[in-house]
Amino acid sequence: MNLKGKHLIDPNDFTLEELDQIFKVAQDMEKHPKKYSEICKSKILATLFYEPSTRTRLSFESAMLRMGGNILGFADATTSSVSKGESVADTVRVVSGYADIIVMRHPKEGAPLLSSEYSSVPVINGGDGGHQHPTQTLTDLLTIKNLKGKIDDNKVALCGDLKYGRTVHSLIKTLARYKNMSFYLVSPPQLKLPTYIKEFVKNEYNAEIFETSYLEEVINEVDILYMTRIQRERFFNEEDYLKLKNSYILTRDKIKDAKEDMLIMHPLPRVNEIDYSVDDDKRAVYFKQAQYGVYVRMSLMAHLLGVV
Amino acid sequence: MLTVNSIKRGIVIDHIESGNGLKIFEKLKLADVEFPVVLLMNVPSEKLGKKDIIKIQDEIDLDLTMLGLIDPNITINIIEDDKIIEKKKVELPKKVKGLFKCDNPRCISNSDNYAVPTFTLVDKEKVKYKCSYCDDFTYL
Numbered sequence: 001m002n003l004k005g006k007h008l009i010d011p012n013d014f015t016l017e018e019l020d021q022i023f024k025v026a027q028d029m030e031k032h033p034k035k036y037s038e039i040c041k042s043k044i045l046a047t048l049f050y051e052p053s054t055r056t057r058l059s060f061e062s063a064m065l066r067m068g069g070n071i072l073g074f075a076d077a078t079t080s081s082v083s084k085g086e087s088v089a090d091t092v093r094v095v096s097g098y099a100d101i102i103v104m105r106h107p108k109e110g111a112p113l114l115s116s117e118y119s120s121v122p123v124i125n126g127g128d129g130g131h132q133h134p135t136q137t138l139t140d141l142l143t144i145k146n147l148k149g150k151i152d153d154n155k156v157a158l159c160g161d162l163k164y165g166r167t168v169h170s171l172i173k174t175l176a177r178y179k180n181m182s183f184y185l186v187s188p189p190q191l192k193l194p195t196y197i198k199e200f201v202k203n204e205y206n207a208e209i210f211e212t213s214y215l216e217e218v219i220n221e222v223d224i225l226y227m228t229r230i231q232r233e234r235f236f237n238e239e240d241y242l243k244l245k246n247s248y249i250l251t252r253d254k255i256k257d258a259k260e261d262m263l264i265m266h267p268l269p270r271v272n273e274i275d276y277s278v279d280d281d282k283r284a285v286y287f288k289q290a291q292y293g294v295y296v297r298m299s300l301m302a303h304l305l306g307v308v
Numbered sequence: 309m310l311t312v313n314s315i316k317r318g319i320v321i322d323h324i325e326s327g328n329g330l331k332i333f334e335k336l337k338l339a340d341v342e343f344p345v346v347l348l349m350n351v352p353s354e355k356l357g358k359k360d361i362i363k364i365q366d367e368i369d370l371d372l373t374m375l376g377l378i379d380p381n382i383t384i385n386i387i388e389d390d391k392i393i394e395k396k397k398v399e400l401p402k403k404v405k406g407l408f409k410c411d412n413p414r415c416i417s418n419s420d421n422y423a424v425p426t427f428t429l430v431d432k433e434k435v436k437y438k439c440s441y442c443d444d445f446t447y448l
Contacts, residue, residue, distance in 0.1 A: 111420070
């Protein structure tokens with residue numbers, strides 16, 4: 001299995017075996033960090049973040065630094081040539097001469113794919129608009145694998161902004177490839193999962209999907225509860241955001257009858273959709289999840305660079 | 309009854325759904341040519357009730373993909389010596405590049421000239437195409 005030189009734009013760019021290989025190395029990286037501390041010694045990661053993202057960017061930077069590599073890039077489109085109207089294709093053609101691997105976050109959907117068509121080094125999609133967020137998906141899958149022991153045979157509730165929530169889009173498309181998965185989509189009617197994703201998951205993988213607006217209907221049934229933030233930045237209209245922002249607030253009381261081994265996950269940052277009182281519950285794994293993100297990104301980059 | 313002479317040599321685009329004739333006329337830029345062309349609109353038709361017909365008295369290159377997108381039910385007759393020597397059918401193209409825009413305002417193809425999306429036909433009945441960049445659907 002050789003992933004050297006490949007891009008990661010959509011989590012479905014990789015086979016399940018390739019994903020499994022990335023997880024195995026990530027698990028080993030967590031256990032034996034020293035073994036991997038210099039494998040990227042002469043390598044440079046370029047972080048091209050056209051919209052702000054503290055966690056994803058820092059997670060990538062931490063991952064590269066933990067492997068002995070270096071980083072360069074920008075964290076805001078206003079400080080890059082995009083403010084002069086440069087195409088991402090041109091930016092990437094230049095940057096691929098400066099760096100060995102690129103991670104791009106972009107508000108426009110499909111921008112990382114466009115970049116991969118013009119880059120001479122691997123491009124990783126660090127999130128494109130409301131479309132995809134494949135490295136968050138790798139993080140989520142590694143979390144499930146580590147804490148549940150397996151990814152197959154799980155009932156998963158996805159709750160919140162399923163319309164613009166790219167983490168959910170990537171996650172459901174990938175989870176559907178595993179055996180015996182059922183999905184409970186919990187959202188306000190205005191923020192339902194886009195039809196193209198539902199059709200894809202049903203037609204390609206025969207996955208079971210149930211839709212509801214009420215979390216209470218499903219919370220005691222599921223093995224994984226994946227909460228998401230209602231994202232202010234995806235709304236064209238502030239009034240629409242204000243109407244929906246408090247749709248789901250998870251409290252200790254709401255999870256009292258939920259399964260003992262349920263995982264409460266969240267891609268972070270949260271605003272108010274998970275009450276702080278839930279943080280102490282052993283089922284709340286979102287901070288652990290963020291930590292796994294570093295190892296899985298280390299493993300991903302090491303594979304694409306061909307150093308493991 | 310309005311009569312139009314048959315053509316000796318050229319192309320007749322027949323069975324155009326009434327109303328689409330003008331779109332095809334414009335797309336083929338027939339208003340700019342110097343040879344005779346005729347656009348007949350609302351001609352009685354057994355099959356369609358009424359239809360449009362375009363007669364072109366010359367040979368021109370036709371973009372069958374584009375014609376298929378406008379009206380997949382048209383027939384193209386190639387005429388030589390007053391006779392139809394070839395009939396061509398068009399159909400909705402399975403892949404289309406650059407002939408229309410993605411409906412998704414967040415798609416990179418609507419803001420970056422380098423991004424020319426390839427659309428894949430996913431539903432013939434609804435004329436639904438999937439964008440290669442954002443995966444979203446565009447209906448024609």
